[in-house]
Amino acid sequence: MNTRNENVNHSEVDQLGQLVELISVIVADDSLHGRWLNSLSFLENSGARKISAAQHPELVTEQILRHTVEESRHAWYLKRQIRKLPSVACPTYEPAYLVAPTATRQYLHKLDTAVSRLVKTELELVGQDLRSACYVLVTYAIEVKADLLYGNYERLLKDHKSEVSVRTILVDEENHLAEMADTVAQQFEDPQWWLEKVCEIEQEIFSNWLTAIQAETQDSRT
């Protein structure tokens, strides 16, 4: 099935431009770059914890287990990349070691809440059924963004001849995206409507996150 990457609208183009500009500023500043890596690590770890929390007590597939492990590994891998930046240390996820800590902490929570509200309204699901449906939809939206973010980040790291690399994560995220698109197609009536709807929701929340990071980078340069 088609993924939304083939169907890009104007606000997505604007957001991509904003993202690329922001990452260019970030990779040029080691201290900021360390906190950016740590923030991505925080999001990957939060994702892994959310996948675990959404698991059905019995209906856990090999794919779900692998996905949980891979998101945890991404969190660890990103944390390890910080070592490649001289004199930078981000030992924990405390606010001082994150970029735009409030917006970073709110991103997944807001996305979960908004998608959960939509699923409740449209499908009247509750309990485990609601958790499982939200897992698939939220993960799909995140994977679309992860693909875009890590792809551009890796390209900019190469342009800056940085020691940091996210290439191995990108390969995993591409697989996750294809798996989630298939799962939505199998489990939802009118999958295209759901794919577009959750990406629309994610787009707005991600935009708030970018704006918060941008404000912080501007503050640090004035």
Ligand SMILES: [Fe+2]
């Ligand atoms: Fe990941």
Ligand SMILES: [Fe+2]
């Ligand atoms: Fe992923």
